[in-house]
Amino acid sequence: MVIGFKSGKYLETMIKRAKGVTISQVADAAGVARSSVSRAFTRPDMLSPETVDRIMKVAETLGYVPNHTARALSTGRHGNIGLIVPDIANPFFPPLIQAGQLEADRSDFCIFLGNTEESPKQEDKLVGRFAGQVEGIVLVSSRLSDERIRAHAAQLPLVLINRDVDGIPRVLIDSSSGVRQAVEHLAELGHRKIVYVSGPANSWSNKQRRTAIRSAASSLKVDIETVPAVLASYTSGRNAVSAILATGATAAVAFDDLTAQGVLAGLAEKKVSVPRDFSLIGCDDVLGAVTYPALTSVSNRSVEAGRVAVSLLIEMLQSNGIRDARYVLQTHLVMRETTMALGYLAP
Amino acid sequence: MVIGFKSGKYLETMIKRAKGVTISQVADAAGVARSSVSRAFTRPDMLSPETVDRIMKVAETLGYVPNHTARALSTGRHGNIGLIVPDIANPFFPPLIQAGQLEADRSDFCIFLGNTEESPKQEDKLVGRFAGQVEGIVLVSSRLSDERIRAHAAQLPLVLINRDVDGIPRVLIDSSSGVRQAVEHLAELGHRKIVYVSGPANSWSNKQRRTAIRSAASSLKVDIETVPAVLASYTSGRNAVSAILATGATAAVAFDDLTAQGVLAGLAEKKVSVPRDFSLIGCDDVLGAVTYPALTSVSNRSVEAGRVAVSLLIEMLQSNGIRDARYVLQTHLVMRETTMALGYLAP
């Protein structure tokens, strides 16, 4: 009996200690009820300052940390939010994720990250898996159908980035404003014929950009020719160079920075000097200034998008309201070193 | 009274429905005890097949989904693992994260992502915040001191990537093999003085690479000089160029590809032609062939590292054992276009 008592009791104690101090232990040690300990942490104003003080001291010495899971169970809020992106390896997303996380941090929320590999099925699965453990989800560039998105939104607070579904809070990056500026800029520099190096045919952004370019060009009396790059990638940009030069254009706007970087490399290979002989503008500004010469590009606002989306979600969670917000983020041209006036002669 | 009953009851029902079906509702509907429903989901072999069947059908029609939080509270396991990286925007990490997540997915674990912005303080804070809600953590390129890491490892299962702390399971990408090849390659090309452009001072990889370079150089009778880049970034690489050229070296190995890319741009700016006048090698091979000229680099194995680390962690969690594993992943030189024999004359 004695042996049983000893080993059993000691083991239990040790396991407890390893597993963490509970509210009851603090309560006992401080000579108060469990509820008082709870309140000392959540609503100290309900207790006398001395009691709060004493409890806090005891908690401190015992190394008590409130159990997140238990709290979540009784309150129904666990302070986590999900963030689902199609492809984390695409340089467009990391800054967005980073900004979202920073914003979440400010309100003590943790981020669950999901990567769908561009697959709607995987996206659906992730939302389901997250559903039980997050208070809300931010879907970035969702590949789901409108119906699925609506269905999920009925289950839990949802905010979309770069997806425009009526009635669901969303943050949209409008690249057309920046693209228009790009064309205007080139026109001012004297370029009369411009190539648009297009991206994936089924991309919403590609459509948006192409449309914006055409409309800007026609109002500025600039010639536009489209050269397809098939994929949004360095390689396809590089491969498109011959076709670009064949058009006789003196400048190009590429679907995205990666494509533009490929074009830049292709031009260098063909001894066409940028910006002296040819002007080039990218989109999304994901490369910063890392190319040489530094690439002029259209800003992407992904950082703001991440920040705004998360803060919008948190706001919804805290006010319990389902605001039908629709934030549109304008873009603009970021001038660097790949554009120059036509026919400019170095001194 | 009637009004109170109606509104109260209905509201409650609606809230319940919105909040999710509970195990009790399923139990009532199926005419069994709550425990049976629980077992139908967790240990169906304990119940008769017919009972399981009936419960499952009822659960299905009611749309019952087990509450993750409640389960976590009683079992102590919530099926989440944390993944903490210093800088998600650094292209080295996304593929690693992606691979880790894929691996976690296979065992139905969810990933909590943390970004420390290279700050040990933030890293500490994140580990603390995660601690309550994850079963284990993978720390990638931790900037914490050995003591802090040990302290955290005492609290919960921990796996390290690119950090070598005794007694703590770790996955190491051994860049020294690749770095040695890089130096050998440069030596063969006739370079007698090489600069190492170093990275973050408290980075394990940086130490490892510097050591490997020194040892390779001394055995090959090559001169080594170190120029600090402070941060692993394009900008610091670019800023380091003057110092690099001042050493009189004819080739450089940079801490990582980003730094190398900065150096490349800096050299171009100063009209130093790569590879004709200067040879350059990066590390981590994160840029593929996107620079011009395409950067010769040391392979990184980050995908394997992410996969192995997560699978190791999950294995630890499931077997409850704390294996002192130490996986080392070898690297090799990836030759591209930024190296050339010294004094080579173009035909």
Place this chain on the structure above:
DNA sequence: ACTTGACATGCAACCGGTTGCATGAAAGTC
């Protein structure tokens, strides 16, 4: 026919907090 054991199921305690309500003491009012 009676015991034995295997098996299916239910009961109730437990995980670690939160929270509405009750209680009792101190302070304020007339």
Place this chain on the structure above:
DNA sequence: GACTTTCATGCAACCGGTTGCATGTCAAGT
């Protein structure tokens, strides 16, 4: 000095599952 109000604190139910043990049933063993 009796009566209300205010405030700090405790009690106990609850969140939604899991799990050790008890109970009941039915078939096999003798």
